[in-house]
Amino acid sequence: MAVITSVDTYDIRFPTSRQLDGSDAMNPDPDYSAAYLVLHTDDGPDGHGFTFTIGRGNDVCRAAIDALVPYVLGLDPDTVDLGEFARSLTHDSQLRWLGPEKGVVHLAAAAMINAMWDLVAKRAGKPVWRYLADLTPEQIVDLVDWRYLTDALTPDEALELLRAAVPGRAERIALLTERGYPAYTTSPGWLGYPDDKVLRLAKQAVADGFTQIKLKVGADPADDVRRFQVARDAVGPTIRIAVDANQRWDVADAVARMRELAPYDPWWIEEPTSPDDVLGHAAIRAALATSAPDGGPIRVATGEHVANRVVFKQLLQAGAVDIVQIDACRVGGVNENVAILLLAAKYGVPVCPHAGGVGLCELVQHLSMFDFVAVTGSTRDRVVEYVDHLHEHFVDPVVIHDGHYVTPTAPGFSAEMRPESIAAYTYPDGPAWA
Amino acid sequence: MAVITSVDTYDIRFPTSRQLDGSDAMNPDPDYSAAYLVLHTDDGPDGHGFTFTIGRGNDVCRAAIDALVPYVLGLDPDTVDLGEFARSLTHDSQLRWLGPEKGVVHLAAAAMINAMWDLVAKRAGKPVWRYLADLTPEQIVDLVDWRYLTDALTPDEALELLRAAVPGRAERIALLTERGYPAYTTSPGWLGYPDDKVLRLAKQAVADGFTQIKLKVGADPADDVRRFQVARDAVGPTIRIAVDANQRWDVADAVARMRELAPYDPWWIEEPTSPDDVLGHAAIRAALATSAPDGGPIRVATGEHVANRVVFKQLLQAGAVDIVQIDACRVGGVNENVAILLLAAKYGVPVCPHAGGVGLCELVQHLSMFDFVAVTGSTRDRVVEYVDHLHEHFVDPVVIHDGHYVTPTAPGFSAEMRPESIAAYTYPDGPAWA
Incomplete structure (x- = not known):
């Protein structure tokens, strides 16, 4: 007490x-x-x-x-x-x-x-992922605010889904502890980086064990194509390359621009347009459904700026996305993310969290690990974003090994920043700003 | 200068x-x-x-x-x-x-x-409505942020629509100056009011020239039916009575609860569910399309909490609403409301602004008057909400006459609060709070 x-x-x-x-x-x-x-x-x-x-x-x-x-x-x-x-x-x-x-x-x-x-x-x-994974299905369902969800998923359906995943929890915890959770990296692809830096970092990512990287697109069209080619040449044909437009396009632009990149085999297009535009994403996804070199889809992903579970619900109801990207800090924390994981599980859409920034990797790894142990039981086509910035400011920073997040063992949410970092970067009076 | x-x-x-x-x-x-x-x-x-x-x-x-x-x-x-x-x-x-x-x-x-x-x-x-109504179609189109809109409405389509309304502007300005703009009142219907107060204020509204009133619903179902009956008895069969659930329901609840009220002929159901739920509103509208006593629709209205033009766009694309309710202060001010008026005009959906609160009536009247003069040229099924609270704090308060907003003539946006009101109600140190 x-x-x-x-x-x-x-x-x-x-x-x-x-x-x-x-x-x-x-x-x-x-x-x-x-x-x-x-x-x-x-x-x-x-x-x-x-x-x-x-x-x-x-x-x-x-x-x-x-x-x-x-x-x-x-x-x-x-x-x-x-x-x-x-x-x-x-x-x-x-x-x-x-x-x-x-x-x-x-x-x-x-x-x-x-x-x-x-x-x-x-x-x-306990670390948060384990705390969550040790709850009963009933306790997990009680975490959720069910208002506005019941036309897509009821508490009873969620219970059923969670109960089906109870057998095998212990096995999956052991597997997770041994192997970690798959990651992909955005470090090579920032828009401000010159081509030689993209090339070098893309090669490094593969050497570090990543099987997926991501590039930023959405400024000059010729630059997008050239940078994608540089990256494709660097990583070869089997490494997945996702692209991220950060909401830059209208619907028609998104379709046209992705068709230009299609020959180089983009794995997903992330945030092609406004995060509020459920119908726009559905239109883009339909237009790109057979645009990949093998006649398959260029996948549509969004979520880091999706405001709440009601918009995620609609993205799933409308068949607007192939990949749901949760963010640990934009929707209402752990609880609302549990709701979104349950919705995605019902619709069979993989969750590949947004991370990077400061501390987002530290937090969101827990949610994907919980999803694996207690919700979907799968890591197929699931990867957590990784960016190698600012981890040194945390008491319990993420550890990446061979393209995987190493399962955290320290109690808590890996959220605690070092006191000296708090002091140094407090705005506007910390020494980093003064 | x-x-x-x-x-x-x-x-x-x-x-x-x-x-x-x-x-x-x-x-x-x-x-x-x-x-x-x-x-x-x-x-x-x-x-x-x-x-x-x-x-x-x-x-x-x-x-x-x-x-x-x-x-x-x-x-x-x-x-x-x-x-x-x-x-x-x-x-x-x-x-x-x-x-x-x-x-x-x-x-x-x-x-x-x-x-x-x-x-x-x-x-x-000039008052803002007149300032807007004196702009050229090109100038009006330039006010809008077109990003994310072009799959529903292009600047060229908007120009065409505005040019078609140029003839007759002067006539409509004269008409507006003579008659004002139709209003409806929510004053009788607050949820905390006892039945006798609802009855008295509903009768008063009709005596004051209003042809539409609105009641709050969404708490106890039996209370909703009883209060609606009280109001219907007070105003007779021809006065329109809208109801407003303020986002209280899930989709199935909204349909069920409105079917209970249907025999008493509600004109619209406002905010039946989450303002983010485009698909939910579309489902509710479809379910209520023949529920009125005459076999027609119970109309669906929303907008006071709709975040921005992208969500309004989708409400129109999805056929999710019969009535668009703009708010002068939630989306990006005059400019984004111009975008929403243009979208609604393209889809032929009437705009009935949200008002009340403090100062919302003062502002939003200008936008509906601009819509009449320069966009749609119509007041058919269009009414601006009116609530008789807090107008005394404004330098140029709204004036209601015979159920209409009297066209403002003072230069500006009617937004200026009296200095003594600012002083009295400043939080937490003004005398009203201290």
């Missing part, structure tokens, strides 16, 4: 725009940032959580996290109902007006919900 | 929850609030703008408005390109991450964009 007694919040920004790391067609100059919080209790470890932004407005997210503090003070992390807790944040009748369940207030809810999971899992002595 | 030299921002809240004014199934205790700003120039009038919230988090919106201030300082309101200006705010590559184009950052953009329109129209000596 313990009580959450206080909450500290931070505006932490890394000046990544100085090197063009993370540059893409819509985000030319990101400063990877975290609106960060620490839950302090009267006894035992702290809970850490954050949401990810790319610079300006990180202070606005921090202000929204501050607005949620009354919901955690006084709670006992050993008895808190994690489903009720998450719903209490997203259902605040006045704050809800600012979304609902989208944008800044939802990013803030994600940070707070994830911090609570970090705290609860630390107290239980 | 002038220069914007400084910006003041305010967190203004009215303690409306004390009277249950504005109470509905999702918002039991709103404190109507404005995140408000004033653009000061070195010469001439100030520009006023705001976004509307219902209390907590109004400070977060104010912080987001503060983040946009660098985009207006130094601009000359006499030469600013209002299309480019609006796009500069919504395309900020770092702030965009917090939406994109939704939630707090988009509410803030709305406030800032609307303030610029207030300033520009004041300097031109």
Whole structure:
């Protein structure tokens, strides 16, 4: 038994725009940032959580996290109902007006919900993926806010699906511990990188054991084709190369531009257009269904900017995506991601999480590992994004071995940033900015 | 010629929850609030703008408005390109991450964009509706951010539509000035009101010349039926009664609950489910297409919480709504609302704006009047919501006569709040809160 007694919040920004790391067609100059919080209790470890932004407005997210503090003070992390807790944040009748369940207030809810999971899992002595995978199907179903989902998936259907995966959990935990979870890397493909750097990093990725890489596209069409050719030449015909347009195109542009890249065999096109455009994604997917060199599809992927479970539900209902890309910090944290994993499982669509930024790899690996153990039981066509930036700022950073995420063993959500990093990169007064 | 030299921002809240004014199934205790700003120039009038919230988090919106201030300082309101200006705010590559184009950052953009329109129209000596209606079709098309729209509406199609409406503008301006624009009232129907108050206010609405009223539904089913009967008895069979569930239901609930109300002839069901659920609205609309007593449809309406033009586009593409409800402050201000008016015109769906709250009536009347003069040329099945709260705080409040909005004549956007109201209701230190 313990009580959450206080909450500290931070505006932490890394000046990544100085090197063009993370540059893409819509985000030319990101400063990877975290609106960060620490839950302090009267006894035992702290809970850490954050949401990810790319610079300006990180202070606005921090202000929204501050607005949620009354919901955690006084709670006992050993008895808190994690489903009720998450719903209490997203259902605040006045704050809800600012979304609902989208944008800044939802990013803030994600940070707070994830911090609570970090705290609860630390107290239980388990990494979050294992904490989740040890819950009963009934407990998992109770984590979800079922409002607006029942036309696509009912709690009873979810229970059935989770119960079917109970046999084999122990075996899959052993497998995961031995092999880790497959990763792909975006490190070669930032839009600001010259061709020789793309070439070098693409070759390096293959040498490091990755079987999939990703390139940014969406600026100059000739550049996209040339860079893709450079990468294809570097990695050979069997390595998967995904491309990512970061929302740059209208529907017709997306189709036309991907047909230009089709001869070089792109594995998926990510964020071809607005993340809000369910029907647009469905149209693009239909248009590219036989565009690959073998007559198969160029797959459509989206999700890192999809606002909430209601939009994911529709992407699945409309057959708009081949790949669902969850993000640990944009929707309402662990709880809403559990809902999205269940929806994707029902529709048989693989989940390949968005990561990178700062700390997103650390968090989202837990969700894919939970999916493997307790939801789908499969890693087929499933990979977690990996980018080799900023991991050194975390107490329990991700470890990549032979193209796989090594299964974390430390208790919690791998969310805790080193105190010296928090101090150095606090905006605007930390030494990195002053 | 002038220069914007400084910006003041305010967190203004009215303690409306004390009277249950504005109470509905999702918002039991709103404190109507404005995140408000004033653009000061070195010469001439100030520009006023705001976004509307219902209390907590109004400070977060104010912080987001503060983040946009660098985009207006130094601009000359006499030469600013209002299309480019609006796009500069919504395309900020770092702030965009917090939406994109939704939630707090988009509410803030709305406030800032609307303030610029207030300033520009004041300097031109025209009310905003007239300023807009005097633009050429080409100038109107240039106001819009066309990104993500072209699969539904191209700039050329919009031009054609606007050019077709140029003949008759003068006539319609005269008609509007004479008759005003049709209104409906929600004042009788708040969920917290007892039956006798519903009865009294419904009768009063008819006596005041309204031909449509609206009731809140979505809490106890028996209450919904009883209250609807009370209202129907009060107003007789020919007055239209719309109902509003404020997002309370899942798809199947919405259909079932509306079939219970069907015998009493509801005109539309507003916000039956999540504002993000395009496919859900389409399913509800299809299910209710012959449910009215005469075998016609119970109409489906939504929009006050629809995040942006991309979602409105899909609601129209999917045939998901009979009525589009724009809000002056949730999407990106005047500019994005012009886009939505053009989309609705293309699909032949009437626009009946959301209003009420604080100041929403003052703003949105201008947009419907512009639609009548320069876009659709019609008021058929079109009404602007009216609620008789908080108008006394505005310098140029709306005037309702015989169930119509009287056409505003004062220059600007009717957005300016009285200085004594700003002082009294500033949160948390104004005398209304202290």
